[in-house]
Amino acid sequence: MFLLLPFDSLVVNLLGISITVLFTLLLVFIIVPAVFGVSFGIRRVYMKTLLKIFQWATLRIERGAKEKNHPLYNPSVNGIIAKEPTSLEEEIKEIRRSGSSKALDAPEFELSDIFYFCRKGIETIMDDEVTKRFSAEELESWNLLSRTNYNFQYISLRLTVLWGLGVLIRYCFLLPLRVALAFTGISLLVTGTTVVGYLPNGRCKEFLSKHVHLMCYRICVRALTAIITYHDRENRPRNGGICVANHTSPIDVIILASDGYYAMVGQVHGGLMGVIQRAMVKACPHVWFERSEVKDRHLVAKRLTEHVQDKSKLPILIFPEGTCINNTSVMMFKKGSFEIGATVYPVAIKYDPQFGDAFWNSSKYGMVTYLLRMMTSWAIVCSVWYLPPMTRQPEEDAVQFANRVKSAIARQGGLVDLLWDGGLKREKVKDTFKEEQQKLYSKMIVGNHEDRSRS
């Protein structure tokens, strides 16, 4: 017992010193720059080093697989089967053309028509455009996280050691650091906004509120080791406008709000989120809806319109897809935000999944598990493009306007532009789409009403 005492105090001393050093480093290199909005560039150096290591690791796996004659699983990036982008009409005409010598213009039914539906159906069973958007993207090269590896076997000692080192660094060094930062950021946000809330309304309050918000979001950005590249910042959203962006995860909010001052829109949550929401709204007018109000579309539209028409109020941040998509495509934009008549500022966000996949698969992981996965990845790397503002033209309706904005975002971010509803993650597809197909096919076998007298 007595022998342990001197060792005991030595250990305690060492622990105390290392914690002090850690916190000083934290303060100097991370929190102070976050407060003032500057950066030392440490994260970019980190990113470049990681990239080199990943490339080495991938080559090593490939070499190892060749030596042992193991077949390598290559993830499919562009789909696994060849699909022809032809229409129902063209395909069925082609099938009939090869089968019979009858005139093709006369609408009629052929037994061979079934081949079209059959093949299309089987193609979608093998690979469809929609369901794969709701699970994480597959990577081409390995990034030393076992969660993204499909070829992980004991390939070489060096590789396994590297992976083990990676685990150590991520869980024992980066994770506590990030958790500490996140804690600091969130508590500063809550206390800061509450304090600012006590001030009388005016220029001073606005100024302080803006900087409290920005500062805390910047700390949160560093808590995730997010390396963000902003493009075209001159197009940043202005007061009285609506900012729309594609949605991949809750982190999108932190990424955008650390570079601009927005009014948030969302549902009131309980727990920690609720606390944060109630504090934030004291400092500046965010738009929070009760759960029951969310269903009432007119109420939502009315409140948003009121907010937007007040030019002194901040731009609203909205994600029209309504749910998280895996960042390979942009799905249908709900038309609600496009009916209000405000200027729309589109923003495209594209994550680089190499360093950590930011997609939140809400059916697979809860919020806490998700945040833990984020904080044990290498980094979150993304690019943000601010697109030029768009307004609704007189000849287009809300849906067309929404699609136009969506195409612009998809094009800029290099994402696939889909018309499918993100709600298909949880709900069944509407019957109207099947009815459209049936209508199209009916035209092929009986033509239009005028031709009916012929048969």
Add this chain to the structure above:
Amino acid sequence: SVSHSQITRLYSRFTSLDKGENGTLSREDFQRIPELAINPLGDRIINAFFPEGEDQVNFRGFMRTLAHFRPIEDNEKSKDHNGPEPLNSRSNKLHFAFRLYDLDKDDKISRDELLQVLRMMVGVNISDEQLGSIADRTIQEADQDGDSAISFAEFVKVLEKVDVEQKMSIRFLH
């Protein structure tokens, strides 16, 4: 035969469809694919995967059904003339399509069955009488033994000029 990477990809697809994670797919798992749900013959195609009276299909069964759609050129590489006919032969592809029409599996497409399938394909857009006359005409043109139904042999005869190999084949990308 099918390459290793093709099998791995299809297995990866199988597991992503298997929401219950029990190694088999049910009809609901297929219906969750939006593009299949809007296919007018979606239910008939899904049915082709499930053997008689069963509600679950395992990976082996899944591959067996998909094997019908391998391109016929693949067979040239493995000339096994003494073995059983490969699943993706022209005859078996035609048989797959035949089974989509043959609802009660009695190896004949009756007028009633043809009407039901036609109704699935056109929805509410064509009247009963018109659909009836289309069905009658089709059976009349195909029927050779006068039993007012289409047997498999008659089916094959009607489609003898159609490029079945190309229209009922799916190519892998690589």
